[in-house]
Amino acid sequence: MNAPAKLTILGSGNSAGVPALFNHWGACDSNEPKNRRRRACAVFQVEEKILVVDTGPDFRDQFNQAGWTRIDAVLYTHYHGDHVHGIDELRYVARTGGRLDVYGNASTLDNLQTRFSYLFAGSPDGLYQSILKPHMIMDNQYGKPMTIGGIPCTPFEQDHGTCVSTGLRVGDVAYSVDLVNLDAAGIAALRGVKTWVVDGGAYHHENPLVHAGLPRLYDLNEKIGAETVVIVNLSAKMDYQTLRRELRPGFEPGYDGMEIPVTI
Template sequence: MQLRFLGTGTSMGVPVIGCDCPICTSPDPRHHRLRTSALVRSHGMALLIDAGPDFRTQAIAAGLRRIDAVLLTHAHFDHVAGLDDLRPFCLRQGALPIYGSPQTLADVRQRFAYAFDETSTGSSRPAITLCAVEAPFQVGPLPIVPIAVPHGTWTITAYRIGPLGYVTDASAVPPAAIERLRGVQVLVLNALRAEPHPTHLSIAEAGEVARLIGAPRTFLVHMTHTVDYRADYGLPPGVTFAYDGLEVEI
């Protein structure tokens, strides 16, 4: 299994428009963060986790030519705004299955209503099949476990894909979710900034969740422009910041 981090930034990305802070103006490419998304390759398949507004750029950078399924964590703009850019894949492959919670898919159907308008003719639109999941399911031979986690007042979906755990935009990871994630070899976890936030884990909170889950390797994502990749935040051993384009073998 291979994991590629397509993006590791928050909803505004990094650099932030009009910002001259040291991170936004940093020459270090690891500080340039597109909106958080990931690609999982395994058993000859490619699974996309979220498709935000930077998806077209991310797909070209990754040389992506095929997607077998899309897993959505939730329907906030920075995680679904790129669904229209699935069109080239749909034209080549046919309808793509989109997995997510019933609420997430209801929001997608409303936001992208034109994609489901059977009376529309003469223009291209993404061909997507919505697949609601609340229990473990499979994509090809890959077992996938959806895991509910809070995102402030929202409930969103984390995923366990065999040896990989993927959690983004969580404000907490409840004990039941921690139990379902134990035993993964690689954990992806959001860590917004050093200071606490009402809808996202802070860096310290993410470090504690990582310690409880105990994966050999944990990669932090969804960072703001206040996070310096080079700084020491007192993270536990095996926990580090991911960066755009990083590829990890699992």
Template sequence: MNVTFLGTGTSSGVPMIGCSCAVCRSLDHRDKRLRVSVHVQVDGRSFVIDSGPDFRQQMLRAGTTHLDALLFTHEHKDHTAGLDDIRAFNFRQQTDMPVYGEPRVLSQLQQEFAYIFAEHKYPGVPRVTLHAIERDDEPFDVQGVSVLPLRAMHHRLPVLGFRIGGFCYLTDANHLGPETRAQLRDADVIVLNALRREEHISHFTLAQALAVLEEAQPKRAFLTHISHQLGRHQDVEAELPAWVRLAYDGLVVEV
């Protein structure tokens, strides 16, 4: 399995508009963070988790030419705003794009992208087939690949992460229940959000993320959904245990 980090930034991205802090002025390419998303290639299949507003740019930068499915963690715009750009894959592949999400998330997509789901469609609009993730306690099938939902809370909003084989991906979380913590054990790689150092209402801080990872004890871990408030990549990474790294845009990890 190969995992490409398409974006590792928070909802405002890094650099943030109008900011002149040291991180936003950094010339280190690792401090340039598009909105959070990953591309997973496993068993001959190609999946993207979340299509935020930078989706088109991410697909071009990664050289992605084929996509078998799109999975959504939740309905916030920094995770869904790029849905229109799956049209390119419709055109190339001559098929509808399978889209997976919880019923609440799919309902929100139908409202925000009403033209996609209109009875009489405008020519050239995206073509999708919706697949509801009805349960959060058992695996579901994505094009022949078994995916286990990982329940998390984003303040008061239930969100999903996903486990595919030994790879676990969780973003936009600040609470994991005991069931989810158990599902993280024995993972080869865990990706977890770590927004900043200070407390936040809906995201893990760096210290909180490290505590979760210390309990789960994966072989390797990567931090994502990072804001400019966390600090420069090279400075933060120097503080971390050897088995935990900061993810950065374009990083490819073999699981």
């Protein structure tokens, strides 16, 4: 299949974004545009199909700025607020026709259907209609090809410390936000990938609990062998130009609006 395809990183920041509230830039140079980072959201596009991965608090602005006018499905990697809290914006998708297909693992969908029951089931007073249709990714589907929103892909399991998050591979590109480590099955799902976009938010931390640091990613990619590793989940401690200088060859910092070609 040689369909025109790409991954667009709409949000390369950590949960606080950069600058964080009160214009906290931390170690980041405020004059470097690539240091301005919104919360997690990415889009896989294959021909006209649009698969959104996470809808963080900045989702509406991010998506509008990119200019797409359709969404075929949304995958939620996990239930943390910085990946979810733009979910109300999806009400507008339903106005353009039917319920929107939403994918996630059991813990993610259970959590979302509790917190945002009005979007899945509607509200008793009739104010909210049911606009989201849940599709659970079962444990035995991890590492196996499937189709989400008309896009062929392979989900894989990630250890995020306090929960299991879902990574997604489409062709030769994989997107791995919010993880601290991968097991052998996750590594196997990623093997042969050309570009790996991955959470490096713990930066220099040697033994992080929730997000991976650079030492962990260097070790993992010894086994995965991605040509290019793009670091996301970037915090205010992680200045773009400093990262470019200090990262090992083949590793680079991501930024909002970064586009990565996908070969399927």
